Amino acid sequence: MKYYLRRITFYVITLWAAISLNFLIPRLMPGDARTIFVDKLLRKGGEITPAMEKSIDLLFGASDASIWQQYFEYWGKLFQGDLGVSLTKFPAPVTELIGSALPWTLALVGLATIISFILGVGIGAFAGWKRGTAADGIIPGMTLMQSVPYFWLALILISVFSVNLAIFPIIGGYSLRDFPAGPEMTWEFMKSAIYHGTLPAITIVLASVGGWVLGMRNMMVSTLSEDYITTAEAKGLKRSRVFFWYATRNAALPSLAGFGISLGFVVAGSIVMEQVFTYPGIGKLMINAVQDKDFALMQGVFLVITLTVLAANFIMDLIYGFIDPRARANV
Amino acid sequence: MSNNNLHPDFDSDGAMSAGAGDELVAAATPGGTLVMDKDAGVPEFEEAAANSGPVKTRRFKDMLPRLDFKLGLGLFLTLGIVLFAIIGPFVTQDPRNYDNATFLKPGGEHLLGTNNLGADLLAQLAEGAAGSIMVGVVAGIIAVTLSLFFGIVAGYVGGYVDEGLSLITNIMLVIPGLPLIIVIASYMESRSMMVIAVVLGITSWAGAAIVLRLQAKSLRNRDYVAASRVAGEKTWRIICVEILPNLLPLLAAQFLSAVVLSILSEAGLSYLGLGPSGSITWGTMLNQASQHNAFYIGAWWWFIPPGLMIALLGCGLSLINFSIDETINPKLRTAPAAVKAIRKAEKAAAKAAKKGATA
Numbered sequence: 001m002k003y004y005l006r007r008i009t010f011y012v013i014t015l016w017a018a019i020s021l022n023f024l025i026p027r028l029m030p031g032d033a034r035t036i037f038v039d040k041l042l043r044k045g046g047e048i049t050p051a052m053e054k055s056i057d058l059l060f061g062a063s064d065a066s067i068w069q070q071y072f073e074y075w076g077k078l079f080q081g082d083l084g085v086s087l088t089k090f091p092a093p094v095t096e097l098i099g100s101a102l103p104w105t106l107a108l109v110g111l112a113t114i115i116s117f118i119l120g121v122g123i124g125a126f127a128g129w130k131r132g133t134a135a136d137g138i139i140p141g142m143t144l145m146q147s148v149p150y151f152w153l154a155l156i157l158i159s160v161f162s163v164n165l166a167i168f169p170i171i172g173g174y175s176l177r178d179f180p181a182g183p184e185m186t187w188e189f190m191k192s193a194i195y196h197g198t199l200p201a202i203t204i205v206l207a208s209v210g211g212w213v214l215g216m217r218n219m220m221v222s223t224l225s226e227d228y229i230t231t232a233e234a235k236g237l238k239r240s241r242v243f244f245w246y247a248t249r250n251a252a253l254p255s256l257a258g259f260g261i262s263l264g265f266v267v268a269g270s271i272v273m274e275q276v277f278t279y280p281g282i283g284k285l286m287i288n289a290v291q292d293k294d295f296a297l298m299q300g301v302f303l304v305i306t307l308t309v310l311a312a313n314f315i316m317d318l319i320y321g322f323i324d325p326r327a328r329a330n331v
Numbered sequence: 332m333s334n335n336n337l338h339p340d341f342d343s344d345g346a347m348s349a350g351a352g353d354e355l356v357a358a359a360t361p362g363g364t365l366v367m368d369k370d371a372g373v374p375e376f377e378e379a380a381a382n383s384g385p386v387k388t389r390r391f392k393d394m395l396p397r398l399d400f401k402l403g404l405g406l407f408l409t410l411g412i413v414l415f416a417i418i419g420p421f422v423t424q425d426p427r428n429y430d431n432a433t434f435l436k437p438g439g440e441h442l443l444g445t446n447n448l449g450a451d452l453l454a455q456l457a458e459g460a461a462g463s464i465m466v467g468v469v470a471g472i473i474a475v476t477l478s479l480f481f482g483i484v485a486g487y488v489g490g491y492v493d494e495g496l497s498l499i500t501n502i503m504l505v506i507p508g509l510p511l512i513i514v515i516a517s518y519m520e521s522r523s524m525m526v527i528a529v530v531l532g533i534t535s536w537a538g539a540a541i542v543l544r545l546q547a548k549s550l551r552n553r554d555y556v557a558a559s560r561v562a563g564e565k566t567w568r569i570i571c572v573e574i575l576p577n578l579l580p581l582l583a584a585q586f587l588s589a590v591v592l593s594i595l596s597e598a599g600l601s602y603l604g605l606g607p608s609g610s611i612t613w614g615t616m617l618n619q620a621s622q623h624n625a626f627y628i629g630a631w632w633w634f635i636p637p638g639l640m641i642a643l644l645g646c647g648l649s650l651i652n653f654s655i656d657e658t659i660n661p662k663l664r665t666a667p668a669a670v671k672a673i674r675k676a677e678k679a680a681a682k683a684a685k686k687g688a689t690a
Contacts, residue, residue: 010501017502021511029518132670140404140650147591147645149598152617152638159626159634218656218663225666261504261538268509272599276621286510287603290517298514305510313505 003328007317011310018306022299023074026060027067034060037295041087052085059084059296083303084296086289094300097285102304104173105281108197109270112204113263119205120212121255125248127213128220138213146210150269154203154276161199168199171278200270200277208266212255219251226250257320260313267309395658402654408647412640416464419457426454426611437632444632446619455611456636462612463594463641466528470593473532474539475586481536482543483578487551487570497544504537509596516605524607527600531593539585546581550574584655587648598641613637 037056041048048056057070077083083094127135162170169175174183174192183189223229224247232246271283278284282301289297321327420426427450437444443452485496512530516522550556551574559569575582594613600606601614602621620626620634657664 010498013498014502014505018506021506025514026518029515132667132674136667139401139653140646143649143653144642144646147595147649148642149595149602149638151599151602152634152641155617155621155626155634156638159629159631163627163629214653218660221666222660222662225662225669264505264507267507268596268599271509271513272602275603286513290513290603290605293517295518298517302510302514306506309507310505 003321004318007314007321011314014310015307018310019075019078019303020071022303022306023071026295026299036293037087040293056084056296059299083300086297087292087294094297097297098282098300098304101280101282101285102308104279105270105274105283106308108200108279108281109204109266112201113208113266115201116205116208116266117212117255117259120209121216121252123209124213124216124255125220125243125251128217128224128251129243129247131217131221131224139217142210142213144210145206146208146214148207149272150203150207151272151276153207154200154273157199157203158276169196172196173280197279200273200279203273204266204270207269208262211262211265215258216251216255219254220247223247223251253324256323257316260309260316263312264309267305271305397654397658397664399654401650405647405650405652405654408643409651412460412644412647413464415457416460419460420454423454423457424451426450426458428454443636444630446623446625446630446633452616452633452636455616456613456640458611459613459616459637460640462524462607462610463597463614464644466524466531466597466607466612467590467594469525469528470531470535470597471586471590473529474536474589474593475582477533477536478539478543478585479582482540483547483570483574485540486544486547487574488566489548489551493544497541500537500540500544503534504541508534509599512596512600513603513605516600521608522606524610524612527597527607528593531596532589535589535592535596539589542581542585543578546578547574550577580655580659584652584659587652587655591645591648594641594644598638613641 034056037060038048081095083098086092086094086097089097123138127138130136158170161168173196174189175196178192179189183193229242229246232242237246270281271286273279274281274283275287282305286298286301286305288294289301443456445451446455481496481500485493485500512534515530516527519526547570556569556573559573564573597606597612598614598617601612602618604618606612606614606618614637616637617634620630620637625631625633
């Protein structure tokens, strides 16, 4: 129980730190972000109501109120689910834009990461099991793959499979021609979404699998030289039993525990990659916001990305505490 | 971790973020994507360092990775690209000379062709190499310095200092780095190469700090460190003279990982148009290539080389890291070698048996 309590305390503190960081960054950065933002808003033909002005002031910290007062008001707004108004899609609230983009990224990155993890741990376990054979030859290949930038891989895949071979669509998360009204809950739409998501998913899997393979392979090699493996082999247990129940099960623990952390890297890579595919996810939204200097939207997206990664880490910690009793015992 | 039983006080100080959570993360890191594949050997490293005996010269030699195919390839790739960055600018055109014909295919006078403005792409690639490596190395130095501070001080001093420092470390670890950098960079009107490097450095040290903290914590309880403490050595001296030298291979590995990660992040940032303004790096080359639709007009000589260079340099540095791993964690080297030896012996025995049977 103590383990869970400590983990929860940690995530509560981290949550507070992340939100405070989001509050502080616009206030610490040089330049007059507020003026740029308001000017852009006016140029777009937007009218600034007093309520809106207040939310802008809160975002950039331009109001006369003391920093503490601003801080508490910021929290108040946050609890109401108010992240301000987007400039790009004026006057849509930031939360609404994020709400429609988040499912795309969650589905794409989530599925691709799980596939990559299973694939990577599987290949890594096998390569570790076959240590000292030709299987060691995958090491240079995998180090190359884990060093490939996601977005570059995406560009190569597009130029080969979409532009030259025309097997996959070049851009988008679904066919805008077939579904001009936007996403709908039909089988046809799902098919279109899967078809459009295949290449982005392949990109994530290819670019992230190398890390899993190398980590798992090294853990497997270390685990296989443990005494209990020798004992298991000496007892005459079946090779497959030693492989699955003695070696892989133990060697996979660090990979599992690192799942949440690595997710941060995958998310980072995917943000840039979504730009390449013009995928309607959260990364594309963030980059649009950056390019339009839509600071409200940008800050909102950053907050949501951080919260999502935190949530994933938290869930992984809970699962890990359940799988590995040592984690609970060593509090 | 293998040392828990040896040091009863290892995790008993009840620090908020000490104990299970950290251990998960540290143990976790081998599965990680980029920075973290070297951590598998951490526990064994302590033993290796402890066993390597009192002879100092031998100890240093033990720390150097053994030259094998992987290390050779890694050194070849890394040194080759570094040399290209140093020598390239002297033998190529000015990368900002726009007098050539545009979109020339590779060959002849322009080995890698030209871009939409007529700039020689080989020259840009060389200049970009210098830029990307510079950003990576500066960010790497900053990241390692910060991780040294947060890791070693926290691990060695312990107590409330440890609690505070490792809480910060853990928070930095779970807050995704690149989105944070994107937010910071987008508030800046113009960004110099150094600013980008500094931002990359201060957002990427956490993973290394966690590993270093566990190491320092365990080294602190070694007899020779206790002896220096009893002898009245100052804390900073114990850290610098007794603890740091043992961590050199680990630090080297972490530095290389930080360089790879920073080069990759810089490329991503630059691709989004948030990179160093006015400078040429591999990332800005890719940014330009995609802005001018090099992908749709098939100007592969524009977008393939920069990405390939990033991947090759990353691969080279990671391979060197892999060899450092094998030094830190000898099991990684000895186990495959042992398997190989057994197989050879079995084959030889089978051959001998066959010979005996026929004779």
